[in-house]
Amino acid sequence: MALANVNVCGPKTARVCAKSMKMDVGAKVGRPGAMSRVVRVRASAEKIDFNYEGAFTLPYAPVREALLPDGPWTVIDGGVCAAKGFKVAGYKAGLRKKGTRADCALIVADEDATCAGIFTTNLMCAAPVAFCKKQLAGKPTARALLINAGQANAATGDAGFADSQATADALSKALGVAGDDILLMSTGVIGQRIKMDKLLPAIDVLAANVEASTAAANAAATAICTTDLVRKTIAIEVDIGGKKVRMGGMAKGSGMIHPNMATMLGVVTCDAAVSPEVWRGITSRAGTNSFNQISVDGDTSTNDSLVCFASGKAGNAVITDANSADAKLLEQALTAVCRGLAKAIAWDGEGATCLIECNVSGAMDDEDARVIARSVVCSSLAKAAIFGHDPNWGRLACAAGYASPVKHNFNQNDLKLSLGPHQLMDKGQPLAFDAVAASQYLKDVTGVHGTCVVDISVGSGPGKGQAWGCDLSYDYVKINAEYTT
Amino acid sequence: MALANVNVCGPKTARVCAKSMKMDVGAKVGRPGAMSRVVRVRASAEKIDFNYEGAFTLPYAPVREALLPDGPWTVIDGGVCAAKGFKVAGYKAGLRKKGTRADCALIVADEDATCAGIFTTNLMCAAPVAFCKKQLAGKPTARALLINAGQANAATGDAGFADSQATADALSKALGVAGDDILLMSTGVIGQRIKMDKLLPAIDVLAANVEASTAAANAAATAICTTDLVRKTIAIEVDIGGKKVRMGGMAKGSGMIHPNMATMLGVVTCDAAVSPEVWRGITSRAGTNSFNQISVDGDTSTNDSLVCFASGKAGNAVITDANSADAKLLEQALTAVCRGLAKAIAWDGEGATCLIECNVSGAMDDEDARVIARSVVCSSLAKAAIFGHDPNWGRLACAAGYASPVKHNFNQNDLKLSLGPHQLMDKGQPLAFDAVAASQYLKDVTGVHGTCVVDISVGSGPGKGQAWGCDLSYDYVKINAEYTT
Structure with a gap:
């Protein structure tokens, strides 16, 4: 039975430090004796002095x-x-x-x-x-x-x-x-x-x-x-x-x-x-x-x-x-x-080691840009590559391409793509890039649970949009394979 | 340098068993000496006697x-x-x-x-x-x-x-x-x-x-x-x-x-x-x-x-x-x-331990049924739950609900849902079910790399559709985190 660091007491009693408290308010409330206490709370607006420094907090x-x-x-x-x-x-x-x-x-x-x-x-x-x-x-x-x-x-x-x-x-x-x-x-x-x-x-x-x-x-x-x-x-x-x-x-x-x-x-x-x-x-x-x-x-x-x-x-x-x-x-x-x-x-995505931010520009309108940005941050393959520090940018371009529905005539020969400071594609053509440095960029951002930035331009339109996701790690599977059983 | 179990020889020579062969045809073709050989192949339609029982096969x-x-x-x-x-x-x-x-x-x-x-x-x-x-x-x-x-x-x-x-x-x-x-x-x-x-x-x-x-x-x-x-x-x-x-x-x-x-x-x-x-x-x-x-x-x-x-x-x-x-x-x-x-x-999905088959009936038309079936087999959460032998059927119902676009008026009070032989929901109401037995069903199908069957009925329409996916395991992440680097 898990215990909450919560103190049940009359109004204006002193707060008690987290470590000294072992009572489970939830459990008490569920018991007949505690029920009458709760009724009193309602009747008299009795205050419970919560220890908010204890089990009521998570890191932020x-x-x-x-x-x-x-x-x-x-x-x-x-x-x-x-x-x-x-x-x-x-x-x-x-x-x-x-x-x-x-x-x-x-x-x-x-x-x-x-x-x-x-x-x-x-x-x-x-x-x-x-x-x-x-x-x-x-x-x-x-x-x-x-x-x-x-x-x-x-x-x-x-x-x-x-x-x-x-x-x-x-x-x-x-x-x-x-x-x-x-x-x-x-x-x-x-x-x-x-x-x-x-x-x-x-x-x-x-x-x-x-x-x-x-x-x-x-x-x-x-x-x-x-x-x-x-x-x-x-x-x-x-x-x-x-x-x-x-x-x-x-x-x-x-x-x-x-x-x-x-x-x-x-x-x-x-x-x-x-x-x-x-x-x-x-x-x-x-x-x-x-x-x-x-x-x-x-x-x-x-x-x-x-x-x-x-x-x-x-x-x-x-x-x-x-x-x-x-x-x-x-x-x-x-x-x-x-x-x-x-x-x-x-x-804080389940199992994540970094935030992924995708900035899309050059779309026909903002909604098109948002759709494309979402598609990129949703790609399981792109997410797994980033987790693995793999600058496999083809997966990013691929995900931009299957974004749907996109109203304008997406032309792959207009695509420009950067991973952090590393430009990887211009006018739809792959550029030579330093794969070791690009991988190091991913190591750096995941090492500090930072932000991996993907910039994509799809043309010359005025549309801009952003979307956010996270990488896909072993822990995502672990957390979700074991959630209810 | 990897070697292929392939034998390069003139026409009608005997096949050589896989274990005896150590020549890398690809590499040979790339070398100047081998190039002239290939030219001869083209000119004379020279046959290469591939050992198809060797490196040219994968399990089926x-x-x-x-x-x-x-x-x-x-x-x-x-x-x-x-x-x-x-x-x-x-x-x-x-x-x-x-x-x-x-x-x-x-x-x-x-x-x-x-x-x-x-x-x-x-x-x-x-x-x-x-x-x-x-x-x-x-x-x-x-x-x-x-x-x-x-x-x-x-x-x-x-x-x-x-x-x-x-x-x-x-x-x-x-x-x-x-x-x-x-x-x-x-x-x-x-x-x-x-x-x-x-x-x-x-x-x-x-x-x-x-x-x-x-x-x-x-x-x-x-x-x-x-x-x-x-x-x-x-x-x-x-x-x-x-x-x-x-x-x-x-x-x-x-x-x-x-x-x-x-x-x-x-x-x-x-x-x-x-x-x-x-x-x-x-x-x-x-x-x-x-x-x-x-x-x-x-x-x-x-x-x-x-x-x-x-x-x-x-x-x-x-x-x-x-x-x-x-x-x-x-x-x-x-x-x-x-x-x-x-x-x-x-x-054979990357990292999969089973095939997931979703059968949808009762939709307005076949296309609607297909859309709903696809949505279910695509759900990362449902896939992870199945990998974890967790009969967390709420994730299946959830994925049916966000299928899009569905033309007809999906009514959650019509939903019927089974996982293998276990009916879990009827008329939109959860049914009491044996969670241990349902989990065992998932253990059984994943144990033999079999098929996990999900049956969903969404109403009384004539539309039927099927979709297939696989579970989501640690190995999916491993395979895709390490694909190019």
Whole structure:
């Protein structure tokens, strides 16, 4: 039985250091004696003093150091709590088959927050995806988002949808908000129903313990992870309309990563004031240029979801014109946050030793460029070659060639291709290159879990696009051959 | 320096057993002394007595034992030499970077043979693909097909196309046939030009040594292999129009296998008399239902080609009506041969421990069913789970759900799913199942390199389709991480 380093106690008791704690809150909650305790938590809003330095944390992805695009913003602390108007909690309900990590996260907006989402295109979509799509179709605001790891609640039929509804009902009651204010995400094994006997009591604990702190944001980012080796979280501050606007995000994902959507789960909180229509457009385009441009293994998940909240607490004049400078800057910032998180997912791809970034230019339009870039980072053969430090660039050219659908007349005699600083092809002709040096480039980037850059130009068109993936190693197979048994 | 077990000698000398031979014909041809010898070969049609029991053979895929679909035909010996009117040769020119295997194959029709082909959809297509498409657009017959392994002659620019032309010119001269009677295929490393100094002298040897024998057919099937661990060849006999029609095929492929096209290379010879129009339609549909339904790694090659010859030597009345019973039977037989070979490619997928067959029913039409079946056999996660004996069927349902494009309204509540004899899902609801027994099923099929069967029904439509793939093992990564360096 795995133990979580979590302390269960009355409000305002002192935090206890990780090493001294041996109690498994999830297990306790599941026992009759603990159940009554949870009821007390709900009744009295009893606080649980989580030790967020302990089992609620994972090492972090280098989003702020390496993966966040540059722009007119400053990196700040706080993750999804950086924006004003949001409180979060992470908790271990005991949903995972094994492991000591928290498995539930709750994000609560103090008041109605403008909300937009994009979701997996998999027709076999999970119950929480169907639930969220229905909620957001009916109402452009939300108050709370509950995320669980452990079970994906996908391919669970009508019973799975009933579980989602029961979860939302319980959360609505615990928070005292309307049922249509609730959003849900799940991640974990497909085809397994959520352990409702563990989740329902946890909802009360989460609801009673949300807070606006970096520690809570990190705990939430940890709780939603599955095979992730690092948590993905970032926050930035940007001047918009003369006010400081804050934006924080978290994401999870490591395998079953492919457009569209390409994350498993992503959440961004923001305190800008923005109309639902403008926010919806910004969210959609930011997702297109980030989470929809990453792949780990070509598998589009059943549960992929990105939800972006805007609380309006920053005090800026409400952005209602999609073409205004404020809207453009807000989109630029949201795209950066999403890209930082999306790249972190690819960087943390199952078994990966490097991030692969493919930059395509010269395409007929941006969408063509994105399609070609995705094709390259998805190629199993290119990925295996990079893992093996093999500058087998023919596989990169090949993958560019089978990108589909590409609207323009791809002419192989226009192809230009570089691997890091090494140009390997020009005008469709192979160039002589130093194979030892090119191999060393791959050794260097994989040695530090860095970024392998592939630049491809396919013609003279204005279209540009980027995509991110990772190399394919023995560990990918190992992780996925042994996932449920 | 690797040595080939090949004997160079005058015509009609005795064959020498494999173990006694240490001469490297490829290397000899490359030396000045040997060159004059080759010239003599061309001038006098000197025969080289290949020892086809030695380095010209690979173990064979179980096409006749397990992979050929049942039908009103009989399996016969002879491979691509089984049909009347064709002669072949395999030879080691020395094109491979390493290894002792032959690397060139030549198929020659005694007279003009009706010919149809289908080719990769990769826009980055190899020079021989462009060459063949041009040839077959101009003329519905051909006399000879030369195949080389070692270099793919893809992404080689104008120089690569010139190499193809020079190869065809040399073959045309050696055989004394017109330039537009020649077809070409290449396979090997992308981005490398063919070693023409090795290939050109070999053409004379091949031309002088074609013969109609099972040994020669096996040598040719071996010569075209790259990372293949087994040769893929089959021949059948079928009664059409009161005559015995023979059909033989060979294929190569193990990695970079994905629709469309999904083989790397395939050749079928047949002695039916059939009009070019009917043969073209039959070839196209047979390819759609075989080579275009397999995947090893999701990578569509630059060189994929299937060429089907019909010599007309069987003596049947020429089939000119595509809707006649004879045409239907011919198509059924060609589809069977192509399926047997295509399944052999998936069976021999790089690092594979089993073939995966996905049967989809209940789709709106056959194309939808094929798309869904392909999606399932392409899923890296499903493939890794099967390798790990993990009945993680959620990954199979997930992959069915993201199949694209599917025209009909896929409803996840209609999904039915079985893994071998174990039904795991019905009407979109997970069923209780014996996970240990289901895992044992996977252990059993992978233990004997057998077939893992996945049956999926997506509704009540009439559409049916099949696709074939293989599991994803550590060895796939190993093979592809170390391919060129």
